[in-house]
Amino acid sequence: MRTFASNIFTAGSPTAGDVYLGAPITANRPGDFGPLLVKVDNKLQAWKRTYLSQAGKVVLLKSVIEPMLMYTMSTTAIPNSVIKKIEAKTREFFWNNGNDRRMPLVAWKEITKPKSQGGLGLKNLLDFNNSLQMKALWAIAAKEQALWITVVTAKYLSRANLWVSARTTRCTAMWRSILEVRTIIKPHIRWQIGDGLTCNAKGDPWHNMWEAFQPANASERRVKVSDLTGNPNSPWDTPKLIELLGFHGALFISLTFPDGPSSSSHPDRLILTCTKNGKFSLKAAYRMSQNFRGVNRPLPQHMEALYNRIWHSSGIIPKARFFLWKTVRHALPTDYTIATRIGRQLQGCSICGHRREDDTHVLFKCPKARQTWLSSSLGLRTENLPDEVPAILATISPNLSEELFSVMAMVSWSYWKLRCKQIFEGKDFGAAQVLKLTEGYARNMRQANLIYAVPRMVPRATSERPPASFYCFSDGSWVDDNQDGSGWAYVIFDDNQVLCQFGMQYGRSSSPFHSELLGLYCAFRTVKSLGIDSCCFLTDCQHLYRVMSGLEMIDSVHWGAFYEAIDLKCLFDASEGFYCKHVCRVNNCLADSLANYARLRKVVSTGYTFPTVPHL
Template sequence: MTLVAWKNITVPKHQGGLGLKDLRKFAQSVHMRYLWSLISESKSLWVQLVKAKYLQRGTIWSTKGSNRSTTFWKALLTARSLLRDHIRWNIGDGRKCKAENQPWFDLWLNYQPINAVQRNLLVADLVNEANGGWYNEKLIQAFGFHGALYIAITMPNGPGLNGTEDKLLFTAATNGQFTLKNAYNLLLGHTNSQSLMQQAHKKVYNAIWHLPGVQPRARLFLWKAVKEALPVDMVLSHRLGKSPQGCILCGSMEEDVVHSLFKCPKAMQVWLASQFGLRTDLLPNSVMEIMMDALQVLDGAQIVAFFSVAWHLWKYRCKEVFEGTKLQPQQVLGSAHRWSQLLSVTVNRPVYAVSNSSNNHAHVSCYLDGSWVHDKEGGAGIAYILFSTSGTLIQYHMHDVQANSPFHAELLALRMAVNEVAALGYREACFLSDCLQLCNIVNGISGLDAVEWQLYSEVLDVIASIKGEFGFHCIYVGREDNQLADGLAKYARINRVSNLGFTFPSYSIPNCNAVTV
């Protein structure tokens, strides 16, 4: 008897499923990958052959299939509707993206060049290189009055040509890169954006599947318990359409999963006698909520012990039901203790100190931070504190902003700090952040692969400002050395305030040695 629906089993593990593949959707994602290669101008031989056979008179978006088309080509045409709403050209120099049938503005499917002459235009042909704005006459000739008006309203300053090559982005991925995994998750309806409740559930699932020292069969049991999918009386009677028989051990008429593991009198005896001394009659009536509460107050080894008690309690209940062996609390706790002591593992992460010689030559040191929480409004706070080399406060600034992610908040904080330090006339400065990803990108250690594609231009602007004519450096510091900037950023976010000041209690400049973990 299947107690969990197949559609829920194909969900990724961190979202509550078992991560098994939905083969139909996986096949569709493979077709999307082939289509992506076709529209991203891949130089592979099969792409050239397909273009020569099917796309001599149009693009993949305008061509139509026929009964004589191959099964492969029909599959690609079907994949168009799955992919077209999730791609976008990021315009660089405008010389790779054509104006016709290409997703470089929002309603590109509704407005297309109106005559054959205009169909070979590139985006760069519609832009006045002198000021970066539109050639209005060419825009109207190509897209008609209504299409040109829409483009001009939604992109009033033009596409912002920056000299880089045009790049096709997959908007369903935060970094804009198309992968088979991203396409498959898109078809399943799984995204990285989650509500606060989903994030809390994710912590439970991650603990079940990734905590060291838990046997695979115990992990599967815990997953079933959280999904309320154990074969207890209420679950089976509901599935079989029969009247509930009640709990065999205590005679209660309602034997659900919470009752079996926590609120049956025999289970209550076990938990009360355990190392946790738990009054389970006061716990919530949901296994998920109980697990969420446990994760908030217990550390890793204690969680393993908690899981162990629950699993062995279930095993001894089954022995009493099927074998007639009486459940004894000390037997359950003894087995659970031996299991958790044998299998629990403590992981220590190494800490390495990295010297920072570049900071010794900076005229000023600027500590910065961003604070962000997931909400509908994207509320965030950013702050920086500027010190002289002697540790004297020069200026501080905290600001209430809108951001899309924690990284975006950190990026806005760095941009504000760089612009205002330069405006104060300093030509050498050291900017210290506890965001390792941001520091690595600015310093060229890592690329933009992990960055949300919408932030590419902002990141490039910040890098250009730091790597310009000034002696600016971006250094990573541990969070413990950045507490003041962190506190100001949180204050700005929570209280929705912005404040620029020069008089602040004296604050000694901390040790600027970077720490990586």
């Protein structure tokens, strides 16, 4: 039997409709995805026969439909026409209730935005498809060891570079889709040079001018960065650099990488510069695709804070959260909303007869609503509130505690529910009924939180290390643009709190964490050079402390500090008398001041050992 990977990327014998492990082997046309559309439709039709709230539909779309599509998208590029059909089916399922067709009150492109941006967190299938194709592109660019990568490289990249390879009439749909997402990921991909044995000197993205240097023949494609290193007295082999890249290219590389490739045994690694740790993730790829298409424009800060509070506040039942989201999105089926959408005449408020029944009037300005809010524990007077619900919630929510915000959400939901019963069933209500219903919801939510609360784990007692002979404080100084460089410093005291030595240094770093790491690295080397065998290193960077103590993985550090973090962690592990602790910033003010001084005054390197200390 042919392997699935080789069947995807080789045109030939398999026919349209052939599947392997539930995924189509050859799917180049929209008609080849008929079984997938039938499968999605069958799932949605089965759920249509069951009454589900819109909040429940969101959960089902996320947990069933999106994983089903992800499985197919991981191996096959779904055409845009098929994606639009699937979105039409899911949009109809979300808004309609069985055979009852309802008006969509929020655009689908808004619903597929993140919750913090005013959406419901559903995936935009086009961006989702692009992110999975970028995952395949990443695996090829990183030269991972897999059979399908070997097949692709042999067929399409034996005489061409991945980043400039052109489409052909005989390539598969999967390969065409991989080439299409190159423009999205190309600005964010970079090789971090270690030993230089993996990255190609020409054609691979490892410096800012890499696109200008593409291999002209097979011999140039085989040249690695390590082949350009010189002797110990010269980091680069200048004649080789000039021969391969020309005079200007050689000058650029020499100035950009003055120290040459790393002399350590760390391998080259492909990094994604838009992520903190440099690793590829579908979340980062999805965000890149959305930013490339310009669909995620930032909201005002107060609106983003409001959405985050709606979805993350405790004590609110899910239906009340969803209702609050609909009020902010102007998605309540009020008389004014429906009349403006279909172009009919306004009928006014069904409760008080006011000429305009919009969401602000229904929830805050109607006489019954005013009485309800005044009688609630909030004691809210709504006469002088703004005329738009988003402005009202953004105004009052920052002044509410967690408990009062949940009360506001459930009072709104309870009032809307009883109001609908009066309109459609003729059941009159007052403020007392609304508050009684709200209290019932709150009581049920408290009981549910008690039943399903995660038990706290009792931490194990850890053995304290013996007191050290010396204590070394370190810190780093870094500004946002990093145009003027960074600074780091250390201060060493003995066990009698006598100052023994201090030092500071100016240089370049890629992140605040990197500058903190360089400060600790400089302190470690200094302590070693002084012959100290027992020292406690103190840093105010919690992340650095946890990494050096083994409480967090090194993979979590910023990609620019990855190699230094590995080296420093190995030094800590090999030194029995050295260990790291966290200290608050207030108690690290001396090292902090020296680090700032080194950055501002560009102090290259300085250190001073007090001769009066007998230990040294």
